[in-house]
Amino acid sequence: MFTVLFLVLLALVAAHWGPLGTADRDIVVTLHHSAVRHHGFTRVNRVLTDWFWDPWAMRALLAAAVGWLLWRREWRLALWVAVTAALGTALQQAVKAALDRERPRWPDPVDSAHYAAFPSGHALTATVAFGLLLWLLTLHGAPAKWPRLMAAVGAVSVLGVGFTRLYLGVHWPSDVLAGWLLGAALVYGAIASYGYARSRTGEREASPEGRVRS
Numbered sequence: 001m002f003t004v005l006f007l008v009l010l011a012l013v014a015a016h017w018g019p020l021g022t023a024d025r026d027i028v029v030t031l032h033h034s035a036v037r038h039h040g041f042t043r044v045n046r047v048l049t050d051w052f053w054d055p056w057a058m059r060a061l062l063a064a065a066v067g068w069l070l071w072r073r074e075w076r077l078a079l080w081v082a083v084t085a086a087l088g089t090a091l092q093q094a095v096k097a098a099l100d101r102e103r104p105r106w107p108d109p110v111d112s113a114h115y116a117a118f119p120s121g122h123a124l125t126a127t128v129a130f131g132l133l134l135w136l137l138t139l140h141g142a143p144a145k146w147p148r149l150m151a152a153v154g155a156v157s158v159l160g161v162g163f164t165r166l167y168l169g170v171h172w173p174s175d176v177l178a179g180w181l182l183g184a185a186l187v188y189g190a191i192a193s194y195g196y197a198r199s200r201t202g203e204r205e206a207s208p209e210g211r212v213r214s
Contacts, residue, residue: 002185006119009178013118014099024172028104032169035110042110045164049111053161055121058129059085065136077139077194081132084190088128088183092121095182104169111168119178120171126161127183130154135191 012020035042051057062085069078096116103117115121134154137147158180165171 002181002188006178006181006185009174009181010095010099010118013101013174013178020174024174027173028166028169028171031167032104032106032110035167035169036108042168045167046111049122049161049164049168053122053126053157053164055089055125058125059089061129062132065133069136076197077136080190080194081136084132084186085128088124088186089121091182091186092119092124092179095119095178096121101172101175104172106169109169111170113170117171118175119182120162120165120175121179122161122165123158123176123179124183124186125179126154126158127180128186130157131184131187132190135187 035045062081066078066082069075069081093115096118099118100116101118103113130150130153134147134150137150162176162180165176166173
């Protein structure tokens with residue numbers, strides 16, 4: 001579902017669909033006017049997007065999680081998390097290069113960003129990072145309070161980083177939505193494929209042929 005929605009949004013952006021472009025412009029223009037007037041709040045948004053929710057900060061969280069899994073000798077799970085994170089970055093860059101969508105341009109910008117706009121790398125990376133971390137907590141049977149806390153922090157971070165990218169005028173709303181959708185698709189794909197791989201391994205180990213091969 002997330003993949004289909006992302007592809008639909010990608011097609012609309014590639015086709016320069018008028019209603020979507022109008023909605024994108026209306027939202028960012030309103031937010032930019034606020035950002036120009038409220039310097040203090042703009043600085044807060046820059047700190048949040050450049051330090052706390054920066055893609056490299058999100059990747060550092062996942063790298064720590066992979067290190068913990070390797071320490072526990074959970075090789076397959078560590079590989080799954082690492083590959084999912086790497087695939088997210090690769091897909092993001094590939095779509096950016098293929099679509100080459102321009103970012104909003106302002107005579108009085110409050111921030112700057114590089115590369116093409118669609119999809120938002122910040123939104124995608126935060127979605128993947130917190131989605132995978134929440135999955136790992138659930139998979140390892142963490143006490144209920146920890147998944148709830150991670151879900152709350154993740155929701156605030158994913159929604160918050162999307163807002164900062166719009167408020168600072170470096171993305172269109174459809175860029176952020178695309179990052180969320182593609183990130184969610186990657187997380188659910190990782191969870192589903194890992195469950196399938198585990199079930200296949202279990203079937204082989206339970207069969208006579210599997211015991212002979214092992």
